Amino acid sequence: MKFFTTIVLMLLVLSIGYAQTVEFRVNMKFQMKNEKFDKTADSVYVRGTFNSLGLTDLMADSDGDSIYSVTLAPGNVGDTIEFKFFFRDVSEAADRWESDPARMHILTAGTSVYEDYYNRDSVYRPPADIVVTFSCNMELERLSGRFDPGTDTVSVNGTFNGWTAKHDILTPNPLNADLYEAEVTIRVGVGEKINFKFWYTDNNWESVSDREYTFTQTDMDSLKASFSASFNNGTLETVINQPCIIK
Numbered sequence: 286m287k288f289f290t291t292i293v294l295m296l297l298v299l300s301i302g303y304a305q306t307v308e309f310r311v312n313m314k315f316q317m318k319n320e321k322f323d324k325t326a327d328s329v330y331v332r333g334t335f336n337s338l339g340l341t342d343l344m345a346d347s348d349g350d351s352i353y354s355v356t357l358a359p360g361n362v363g364d365t366i367e368f369k370f371f372f373r374d375v376s377e378a379a380d381r382w383e384s385d386p387a388r389m390h391i392l393t394a395g396t397s398v399y400e401d402y403y404n405r406d407s408v409y410r411p412p413a414d415i416v417v418t419f420s421c422n423m424e425l426e427r428l429s430g431r432f433d434p435g436t437d438t439v440s441v442n443g444t445f446n447g448w449t450a451k452h453d454i455l456t457p458n459p460l461n462a463d464l465y466e467a468e469v470t471i472r473v474g475v476g477e478k479i480n481f482k483f484w485y486t487d488n489n490w491e492s493v494s495d496r497e498y499t500f501t502q503t504d505m506d507s508l509k510a511s512f513s514a515s516f517n518n519g520t521l522e523t524v525i526n527q528p529c530i531i532k
Contacts, residue, residue, distance in 0.1 A: 305392045306358050310400035311344065311370040314351040318409050319474060324351075326375040329403075333368025333387075335359035344370075356396070364392045370403050379447030384480055385495065410474020415504055417469050420513035421455055421483045424463040425520055432485055432516075439465045443481025443496075450484055473500050483516050491517050 309331045316322035329344040335357070336342055344353035359366050368390075369383040383404045390399050419441045426432035439455040446452040446469075455465035471479065480495040496514065504510040 305360070305362055305394060306356055306396045307366075307390065307392065308354055308356045308396060308398045309342075309344065309368075309370075310352050310354045310398060312352050312400070312402045312407075313346075313372075314402070315406050315409060316372075316403050317351060319406075319477075320412050320472060321381070322372060322374075322403075323376060327372050329353040329370065329372045331355060331357075331368055332371050333359070333366055335366050335368070352400075360392050362392055362394050366390050366392065372403070374447070377446075379449060379452070381447060382444065384444060384478065408476070410477060412472050412474045413505055413508060414470050414472050415500060416509050417471055417498075418509070418511040419453070419455060419467050419469060419481075419483075420458075420511070421465045422463055422513075422515040422520070423465055423485075424515070426485070426516050427463060428521075431489070434462065437486045439483065439485045441467060441469065441481055442484050442490075443479055445469070445471045445479050445481070450486075450488070455483075475500060475502050475505050483514070485516075493517055 311329060311331070313322050313324070313329065317324060324346070329346075330340055331342050331344060332338045332340070336359075342355050342357060344355045346353045366389070367387045369387055371383065372381050373379075374381050388399070388401070390397075421439060421441070423432055423434075423439065427434060434457070438451060440451050441453050441455060442448045442450055453467050453469045455467040458464040458466055473479070476499065478497055478499045480497050482491045482493070482496060484490050496512070498510065498512050500510060
């Protein structure tokens with residue numbers, strides 16, 4: 286028994302400090318059922334701290350069970366890795382990241398398995414095309430001199446378009462030139478959530494937390510939804526617009 290215990294301890298010591306393997310498994314079943322993922326064209330990846338969020342670790346579904354997997358050596362025993370599953374949507378020419386928060390996994394000796402549904406979503410929601418009207422008030426950005434209506438472009442970037450700038454461009458409302466608007470058709474089901482931010486050139490993102498909108502049955506019934514806000518939630522009511530002394 287003493288000899289056996291010694292051998293186990295030696296193996297444990299040898300494992301510490303050496304790269305351990307993880308089988309990453311992501312179930313895409315409900316992404317397929319919800320018409321978001323095309324298994325014949327789209328590609329799935331795991332992207333995290335261990336690969337600099339790169340597109341190096343492609344996942345595969347070798348047996349056609351809707352579970353995509355890849356085995357990697359992402360670190361040493363005791364390391365905490367952070368990552369997200371991700372797929373490239375060919376039909377929309379967009380990158381689809383999972384919503385926050387990032388996933389976390391503590392590495393143990395030997396091979397471990399991390400498995401979950403994509404976006405932690407295991408619910409079937411019959412989808413529909415919803416026309417979403419996005420509205421962003423740029424008055425404060427214009428008055429501050431940061432935003433030039435003559436040269437700058439405003440867009441809404443989010444999970445529905447791969448966080449891509451200038452994919453869905455907002456234009457001034459004819460009755461209020463500070464109010465930038467766009468209609469974006471998003472295919473979703475009841476209870477689904479989108480995350481997004483407003484953006485303008487050159488690469489000016491809102492500094493607020495990701496905005497979000499959850500679709501309701503009312504949205505599904507009318508096939509319409511709307512979201513409006515001021516850029517960075519800033520308005521003339523929320524700033525000091527007179528000389529002041531800062532201590």
